[in-house]
Amino acid sequence: MENELIRYFRQRVPAHRLVELGLGDDAAVLRLGEARYVLTVDLLSDHVDFELAEVDPRRVGRKLLAVNLSDIAAMAARPLAAVIALLLPRAGGLQLAKSLYEGLLPLAEEYDLAIAGGDTNSWDGPLAASVTILGQTTERGPLTRSGARPGDQILVTGSFGGSILGKHLDFQPRVREALWLHQHYQLHAGIDCSDGLALDLARLAEESGCGAAIDLAAVPVAEDAYRLAKQLADGSTPLQHALADGEDFELILAVPPQEASRILADQPLPVPIHRIGQFIEMPGLWEQEPQGKLRPLAPTGWVHRL
Amino acid sequence: MENELIRYFRQRVPAHRLVELGLGDDAAVLRLGEARYVLTVDLLSDHVDFELAEVDPRRVGRKLLAVNLSDIAAMAARPLAAVIALLLPRAGGLQLAKSLYEGLLPLAEEYDLAIAGGDTNSWDGPLAASVTILGQTTERGPLTRSGARPGDQILVTGSFGGSILGKHLDFQPRVREALWLHQHYQLHAGIDCSDGLALDLARLAEESGCGAAIDLAAVPVAEDAYRLAKQLADGSTPLQHALADGEDFELILAVPPQEASRILADQPLPVPIHRIGQFIEMPGLWEQEPQGKLRPLAPTGWVHRL
Numbered sequence: 001m002e003n004e005l006i007r008y009f010r011q012r013v014p015a016h017r018l019v020e021l022g023l024g025d026d027a028a029v030l031r032l033g034e035a036r037y038v039l040t041v042d043l044l045s046d047h048v049d050f051e052l053a054e055v056d057p058r059r060v061g062r063k064l065l066a067v068n069l070s071d072i073a074a075m076a077a078r079p080l081a082a083v084i085a086l087l088l089p090r091a092g093g094l095q096l097a098k099s100l101y102e103g104l105l106p107l108a109e110e111y112d113l114a115i116a117g118g119d120t121n122s123w124d125g126p127l128a129a130s131v132t133i134l135g136q137t138t139e140r141g142p143l144t145r146s147g148a149r150p151g152d153q154i155l156v157t158g159s160f161g162g163s164i165l166g167k168h169l170d171f172q173p174r175v176r177e178a179l180w181l182h183q184h185y186q187l188h189a190g191i192d193c194s195d196g197l198a199l200d201l202a203r204l205a206e207e208s209g210c211g212a213a214i215d216l217a218a219v220p221v222a223e224d225a226y227r228l229a230k231q232l233a234d235g236s237t238p239l240q241h242a243l244a245d246g247e248d249f250e251l252i253l254a255v256p257p258q259e260a261s262r263i264l265a266d267q268p269l270p271v272p273i274h275r276i277g278q279f280i281e282m283p284g285l286w287e288q289e290p291q292g293k294l295r296p297l298a299p300t301g302w303v304h305r306l
Numbered sequence: 307m308e309n310e311l312i313r314y315f316r317q318r319v320p321a322h323r324l325v326e327l328g329l330g331d332d333a334a335v336l337r338l339g340e341a342r343y344v345l346t347v348d349l350l351s352d353h354v355d356f357e358l359a360e361v362d363p364r365r366v367g368r369k370l371l372a373v374n375l376s377d378i379a380a381m382a383a384r385p386l387a388a389v390i391a392l393l394l395p396r397a398g399g400l401q402l403a404k405s406l407y408e409g410l411l412p413l414a415e416e417y418d419l420a421i422a423g424g425d426t427n428s429w430d431g432p433l434a435a436s437v438t439i440l441g442q443t444t445e446r447g448p449l450t451r452s453g454a455r456p457g458d459q460i461l462v463t464g465s466f467g468g469s470i471l472g473k474h475l476d477f478q479p480r481v482r483e484a485l486w487l488h489q490h491y492q493l494h495a496g497i498d499c500s501d502g503l504a505l506d507l508a509r510l511a512e513e514s515g516c517g518a519a520i521d522l523a524a525v526p527v528a529e530d531a532y533r534l535a536k537q538l539a540d541g542s543t544p545l546q547h548a549l550a551d552g553e554d555f556e557l558i559l560a561v562p563p564q565e566a567s568r569i570l571a572d573q574p575l576p577v578p579i580h581r582i583g584q585f586i587e588m589p590g591l592w593e594q595e596p597q598g599k600l601r602p603l604a605p606t607g608w609v610h611r612l
Contacts, residue, residue, distance in 0.1 A: 008404055009407070013411065016418075018422075023422075028389065030386070030422060033341060034339075039423060041389040042391065042425050048429050081322070083334060084347070097311055105318065112322075116324075116328055116334035117331075117345060118329065119348050121349060123353065134345060
């Protein structure tokens with residue numbers, strides 16, 4: 001199980017004077033000289049993170065980079081440079097590599113991200129690709145998963161669910177949004193929603209040593225969650241998709257109450273911000289019922305099984 | 307072909323003010339504030355870079371990191387921090403991940419390298435793993451592939467050939483050796499031998515806009531090159547293996563004549579340094595015959611076919 005591996009890492013990987021924050025957040029935080037940098041890697045593969053046979057490879061290339069930019073956004077850091085490693089199927093590998101780059105280069109340019117280097121290999125297996133991004137924190141420091149406190153409000157950007165219908169490829173990483181909010185408001189903690197709203201929120205709460213109570217009626221459910229529930233016709237509801245689907249790559253933030261009110265009133269981003277609940281003392285993930293009662297809520301989402 | 311992809315990258319990937327040296331060297335050189343950093347990634351996979359069924363996975367884990375450290379060595383930089391992404395086969399993935407880490411952690415500690423983070427996934431394919439290392443150049447700047455000049459001597463550490471018999475897994479990346487030489491002597495250019503002595507030397511010469519002439523009798527042939535030639539009994543000679551096998555992960559250096567003489571007299575490293583020829587004006591790779599004549603030499607080695 002993934003959790004066992006994380007426990008192993010935490011026990012076995014030694015602390016290091018350069019590492020201010022290591023395994024367990026969206027990116028590592030390194031202190032180099034006077035500055036603090038973030039470093040994050042993602043390794044995506046065909047049939048797991050996309051179906052190359054079914055989509056334009058340029059969209060896949062874009063996703064390779066966007067997923068990583070979303071980790072940088074979760075730390076409210078500025079992206080600086082990326083290195084990209086491709087493991088290409090032998091048949092058509094050269095054209096595939098070019099198409100992936102055609103998809104990711106415009107996104108790199110949009111975020112002023114340097115594509116600094118890479119490694120390209122071919123093999124008999126399907127496409128796998130890793131992107132590593134080096135970023136720099138702002139003068140306000142990194143936004144981590146561990147700063148939420150009971151009473152903080154849970155704010156989210158955008159809407160959730162049904163990303164498999166397209167958003168998982170074409171989403172906009174919330175880099176500028178996170179930087180703006182981090183600069184203009186006091187944020188306590190943040191994470192990007194990659195594996196599912198419920199699961200990623202539970203992770204943020206756990207890292208912060210508290211719990212989270214969601215007002216389910218307040219969860220912004222994406223239109224694609226409705227479409228998907230209808231298409232599947234398997235009894236799943238749009239709300240369940242919003243809680244569990246993942247790959248929305250929206251921000252989940254812990255914000256002190258007064259700041260949360262300001263943000264909600266200001267709505268300073270090109271994407272809506274919603275309040276979906278609050279952090280509480282009691283560990284775990286909960287549904288906040290209208291009468292104030294709490295009911296346990298499953299941290300549904302995409303769990304990597306090992 | 308790999309060369310076509312490199313041409314594509316050079317045409318298509320835009321320059322960036324942070325990137326002093328991009329695609330085409332062993333690592334990218336980034337200028338961040340007052341300091342210069344190097345960033346490099348390698349993506350290794352089962353059946354291409356190792357045979358997981360035939361070796362202790364700890365040796366594979368060690369190799370994942372060592373290959374990358376060798377790129378840092380080629381730049382004569384100091385390794386700082388690494389992030390590691392694993393794509394694990396589903397069956398036994400958890401135990402495999404732990405074994406890989408058991409193999410790489412001692413090497414990280416030996417080089418004071420922080421393991422700062424990672425990404426772990428599983429899939430139905432074989433093991434693939436990417437390691438990214440961030441390093442820092444010394445006050446003497448990075449050692450690049452492009453500084454060799456006609457008249458420079460070709461110096462190499464260690465010996466070459468037959469690495470498939472074991473050295474390709476258990477080699478010592480020449481990080482300390484490169485730092486020492488770069489600090490105490492004037493070096494013009496360097497590369498690590500990953501794909502083959504002849505091929506990597508030809509690459510260095512090409513990046514420097516000159517040629518290289520090898521005195522074949524002076525090439526230090528590893529004992530394993532003799533063993534391998536004997537085992538294969540296919541007519542290949544130990545010298546051919548030394549020129550073409552690759553994965554020796556030794557340093558190939560361009561050094562001005564007087565400095566080269568000093569290094570050869572001093573022999574300041576725990577590994578022998580040999581002179582195997584010199585850089586010349588005429589582009590290409592050449593065999594320097596005893597009478598002074600030049601004969602074309604094939605840049606043999608491991609070419610990634612795309």
